[in-house]
Amino acid sequence: MEKFAIVGFGCAGYHALSSIREAGNTAQIDVYSDTDMPPYNPMLTTYYTADRLPYDGMFPFGTISEIAKSMDADIITNTKVKKVHAADKSVQTEDGCIHSYDKILIATGASAFVPKNFSHLKGAFCMRTVADAKKLRDAISRREYKSAVIVGASMVGIKVAELLHKKGCQVILADMAPHIFALAAYPEVSEIIERRLTSMGIRLAFGQAISGAYEHTDRSGNITGCTVQLADGSQIETELLVLNIGTRAATGILSANEILIDRGIVVDRHMRTSSPDIYAAGDCCQGNNLQSGETQIIGLWANAGLQGRVAGRNMAGVSDETDGNILHNITHFLDMDFIGLGDNRLTGDVRVYQSPDKGFYLRTVLRDGKPAGFNILDNYGISGILKAHLIKILRGQPCRFSPEQRGRLIRCGLEESFIDKLEVRQ
Ligand SMILES: Cc1cc2nc3c(=O)[nH]c(=O)nc-3n(C[C@H](O)[C@H](O)[C@H](O)COP(=O)(O)OP(=O)(O)OC[C@H]3O[C@@H](n4cnc5c(N)ncnc54)[C@H](O)[C@@H]3O)c2cc1C
Numbered sequence: 001m002e003k004f005a006i007v008g009f010g011c012a013g014y015h016a017l018s019s020i021r022e023a024g025n026t027a028q029i030d031v032y033s034d035t036d037m038p039p040y041n042p043m044l045t046t047y048y049t050a051d052r053l054p055y056d057g058m059f060p061f062g063t064i065s066e067i068a069k070s071m072d073a074d075i076i077t078n079t080k081v082k083k084v085h086a087a088d089k090s091v092q093t094e095d096g097c098i099h100s101y102d103k104i105l106i107a108t109g110a111s112a113f114v115p116k117n118f119s120h121l122k123g124a125f126c127m128r129t130v131a132d133a134k135k136l137r138d139a140i141s142r143r144e145y146k147s148a149v150i151v152g153a154s155m156v157g158i159k160v161a162e163l164l165h166k167k168g169c170q171v172i173l174a175d176m177a178p179h180i181f182a183l184a185a186y187p188e189v190s191e192i193i194e195r196r197l198t199s200m201g202i203r204l205a206f207g208q209a210i211s212g213a214y215e216h217t218d219r220s221g222n223i224t225g226c227t228v229q230l231a232d233g234s235q236i237e238t239e240l241l242v243l244n245i246g247t248r249a250a251t252g253i254l255s256a257n258e259i260l261i262d263r264g265i266v267v268d269r270h271m272r273t274s275s276p277d278i279y280a281a282g283d284c285c286q287g288n289n290l291q292s293g294e295t296q297i298i299g300l301w302a303n304a305g306l307q308g309r310v311a312g313r314n315m316a317g318v319s320d321e322t323d324g325n326i327l328h329n330i331t332h333f334l335d336m337d338f339i340g341l342g343d344n345r346l347t348g349d350v351r352v353y354q355s356p357d358k359g360f361y362l363r364t365v366l367r368d369g370k371p372a373g374f375n376i377l378d379n380y381g382i383s384g385i386l387k388a389h390l391i392k393i394l395r396g397q398p399c400r401f402s403p404e405q406r407g408r409l410i411r412c413g414l415e416e417s418f419i420d421k422l423e424v425r426q
Contacts, residue, residue: 012282288324
């Protein structure tokens, strides 16, 4: 009987496991997880911290025993993999045991990145894992923080800002980038969001590096607050510091002499790494960016699921491939929705649509008459159609909306004359 290993049990690992079984493959599958939890959705951690979701709500696929039974897999919890030896297809756990396999999937995700100048802080928080969510939740339930600095104006940073703002905390959102959502939003759209945040009382400190921070303690050694230092020499006093500076692909269990690693593990369309029978999927790996044609980490839930499914099917012996994905973000915060589709650095002819009665805003950049990216505020109902549209364009497919799509766009508030501008006429 064939033996497979899946290292890391998040979104990508789960979808790989279920695809292997859906393909009818009966291999023995060992799943290694460094936690005792079933796969969780990191996007839901801030909802749990904010008390808007019960603990169990973070686990969309059921319990470990339910998954193990339905998928006939051996899920080895609380077991950190120390090394994957790609050349001899073996997995070494931290206790020194080595197990050999026919095929191995690396699905170790990413971890929060804390730069050196913050690594000495004992009281700072991150937001990536369930443990991070629990830690922040416990802290804000024990103490009523009056002020918070959140470093990193990303999709994660804004969710943390939202939950603390709603708890009555004076929030400062800080980032080295000049604007919020620097990797997804056009500057003009960022400015609209920033105006809204400011009018709600959230302060913004953008455009300069946070060079360091030091903590204050009371006589018993409890951390009471922190001074955050900015590159221009100014300082911010805060009771709570949350660092969402970025993530790093978890690739440390591999050796760069055995497998091609750039920022993440480099994979092909089948999710194969450069080493035979070793696959990778999810935030640990670098797949094709459909728009740039280059390999890139696209750290998104749906992308991890897609890559996991493709890897699983190929491991099962059913040939499958993905030509990649585009950068896309959908996030809801503070009563607004932001959707970014495509590379926000691309410039071209700009078209803006503001719905007179449905109160949403759409900005698109056209290159050679074709949409190259979209930013939408407050209308997630059109995002799926526009994302599919952009992907069709990038695949060189005929680019017209179907009557159903056109109907939905109109129902969601877009005028026909604007829809026409988004179609490519041959
Ligand atoms: C707060 C937050 C908000 C987000 N918001 C969005 C959003 O709005 N939209 C969106 O699309 N995406 C969002 N994301 C990103 C999305 O959640 C990730 O892209 C996705 O979860 C990645 O799945 P994964 O399986 O690759 O990795 P992970 O979910 O990180 O799973 C990897 C697993 O492997 C385990 N592991 C790692 N190393 C080892 C080892 N050596 N041995 C054993 N086990 C190991 C880890 O503990 C983890 O359980 C958000 C992420 C966060 C943190």
